[in-house]
Amino acid sequence: MNKTFDYLVVGCGYAGSVIAERIASQLDKRVLIVDKRNHIAGNAYDYYNENGVLVHKYGPHIFHTNAKHVWDYLSQFTDWRPYFHRVLAMIDGQKVPIPFNFNSMEMCFSKKLAEKLDQKLLDKFGFNKKVTIFELLKSEDPDLKFLADYIYKNVFLNYNLKQWGLKPEELDKSVASRVPIYTSRDDRYFTDVYQGIPLQGYTNMFQNMLNHKNIHVLLNTDYRDIVDTIPFDKMIYTGPIDLFFDSAFGNLPYRSLRFEQHTFEQDYFQEVAQVNYPNNYEYTRITEFKHLSGQDVPRTTVAYEYPQSYEYGINDPYYPVPKKENTELFQKYANEAEKLKSVTFVGRLADYKYYNMDQICARALMVFEKEVANEKE
Numbered sequence: 001m002n003k004t005f006d007y008l009v010v011g012c013g014y015a016g017s018v019i020a021e022r023i024a025s026q027l028d029k030r031v032l033i034v035d036k037r038n039h040i041a042g043n044a045y046d047y048y049n050e051n052g053v054l055v056h057k058y059g060p061h062i063f064h065t066n067a068k069h070v071w072d073y074l075s076q077f078t079d080w081r082p083y084f085h086r087v088l089a090m091i092d093g094q095k096v097p098i099p100f101n102f103n104s105m106e107m108c109f110s111k112k113l114a115e116k117l118d119q120k121l122l123d124k125f126g127f128n129k130k131v132t133i134f135e136l137l138k139s140e141d142p143d144l145k146f147l148a149d150y151i152y153k154n155v156f157l158n159y160n161l162k163q164w165g166l167k168p169e170e171l172d173k174s175v176a177s178r179v180p181i182y183t184s185r186d187d188r189y190f191t192d193v194y195q196g197i198p199l200q201g202y203t204n205m206f207q208n209m210l211n212h213k214n215i216h217v218l219l220n221t222d223y224r225d226i227v228d229t230i231p232f233d234k235m236i237y238t239g240p241i242d243l244f245f246d247s248a249f250g251n252l253p254y255r256s257l258r259f260e261q262h263t264f265e266q267d268y269f270q271e272v273a274q275v276n277y278p279n280n281y282e283y284t285r286i287t288e289f290k291h292l293s294g295q296d297v298p299r300t301t302v303a304y305e306y307p308q309s310y311e312y313g314i315n316d317p318y319y320p321v322p323k324k325e326n327t328e329l330f331q332k333y334a335n336e337a338e339k340l341k342s343v344t345f346v347g348r349l350a351d352y353k354y355y356n357m358d359q360i361c362a363r364a365l366m367v368f369e370k371e372v373a374n375e376k377e
């Protein structure tokens with residue numbers, strides 16, 4: 001039978017789309033890329049809802065990176081809207097800047113106490129540093145210990161319990177360390193050199209990426225339904241690694257989310273794109289999309305985000321749960337994957353790892369260079 005495609009790529013998210021684009025444009029090979037969902041762009045998918053507001057279906061996505069090669073690569077497919085993400089958290093009845101910084105301190109404590117704590121932080125860590133909650137909790141100075149306990153209780157503990165069903169210390173330390181404490185007045189959530197939102201949205205950027213004569217996109221299709229009928233040479237797999245092996249060693253656990261959208265006939269709903277509710281209500285945060293897109297419409301849509309446990313076939317796997325026993329289970333699948341020479345595994349579900357968008361983009365570019373382009377015919 002004549003071979004129609006050189007590669008089958010499973011998944012139209014960052015991992016699959018970046019590799020498909022590279023194979024098509026750099027190797028001049030033919031790619032069939034499939035997704036079981038009815039859209040491209042994976043979890044970065046955005047669309048205009050019935051009220052004409054551009055929303056992110058799977059939660060707010062803010063692009064930020066220090067990797068110039070990633071920024072330059074994606075900039076071939078989109079222009080950017082300059083955007084610095086700002087987050088407030090409802091603490092003791094006030095909306096306080098997060099990451100916790102000198103401005104937050106001024107809102108939560110008396111002027112005298114805030115100044116004393118600022119000075120102690122500056123003396124211990126220096127100006128404009130990022131300090132993890134775990135580092136701060138180790139403080140022996142009673143004032144810094146007080147501050148660490150305050151931040152731990154009000155910012156981290158209940159948020160983690162809601163988000164993961166676990167305390168911060170029960171998870172890999174990298175999770176809580178993603179939101180450090182800043183020893184400055186920098187209110188930006190991210191401090192990366194390059195930050196922005198694709199000017200026409202993420203889906204548009206992915207459309208441009210996949211718009212190549214060598215790429216054929218097939219949606220609403222589980223790869224299992226076509227893998228035996230459409231001939232190809234090699235596979236790039238970006239789906240869940242445990243499902244590839246029929247969960248032979250058991251299922252890898254995930255945390256899932258439920259989003260509830262509400263539209264209001266008013267210009268804006270809240271001050272910034274994201275307000276966290278660590279200590280109140282069942283939801284963790286409310287996102288207002290117009291802040292991200294800068295869209296000019298006379299109404300606004302927000303999404304309330306409710307964490308929930310993941311159930312196969314019922315909801316989506318969002319976050320791998322970074323715990324030692326899960327990493328060990330993943331390793332069993334990774335060992336099996338290693339043996340398959342005609343399948344390359346890459347992506348947050350295939351690597352069982354939380355990646356930011358720039359990280360998965362960088363990884364896909366690297367896997368393409370090292371493992372795909374280098375392959376002998």
Ligand SMILES: Cc1cc2nc3c(=O)[nH]c(=O)nc-3n(C[C@H](O)[C@H](O)[C@H](O)COP(=O)(O)OP(=O)(O)OC[C@H]3O[C@@H](n4cnc5c(N)ncnc54)[C@H](O)[C@@H]3O)c2cc1C
Nearest residue numbers: 011013014015036042043059061062223239347348356357
């Ligand atoms: C709520 C939330 C918010 C986030 N916010 C940010 C942010 O602000 N900034 C940031 O940098 N990153 C953010 N991320 C991370 C970002 O979503 C990921 O980095 C990115 O989506 C990973 O891309 P991927 O291609 O690995 O996976 P995905 O985007 O999940 O793509 C995998 C694709 O494979 C498909 N697939 C799976 N199995 C099959 C199958 N059997 N057959 C066919 N198709 C299949 C899936 O349908 C999916 O479309 C966020 C993640 C979440 C969950």
